[in-house]
Amino acid sequence: MVRCTECGRATPILEDPVLGRWGARLGSTLILVHMLIAFGIVTMTSVVSFAIALNISRGSHRDLREFIRSKWKVYQADVSDLTEIL
Numbered sequence: 001m002v003r004c005t006e007c008g009r010a011t012p013i014l015e016d017p018v019l020g021r022w023g024a025r026l027g028s029t030l031i032l033v034h035m036l037i038a039f040g041i042v043t044m045t046s047v048v049s050f051a052i053a054l055n056i057s058r059g060s061h062r063d064l065r066e067f068i069r070s071k072w073k074v075y076q077a078d079v080s081d082l083t084e085i086l
Helices: 021-085
Strands: none
């Protein structure tokens, strides 16, 4: 508590902000930049994870596709032999 020098009444301590309005603007800008960087990191992590998962699934499908294709050719050869007999 501080006393007024003119009248001697108790008055609260009032201080002007150091940066004024620019402090709030700077703080808001820094928060916005921080949020944009965080959003970008999360987005890039999601894209990289999706690309890795897609590459893994395509690689596993390649082997399965070749296996099914070889079985299908055997099936078609058997069916064509069967139709020649009939």
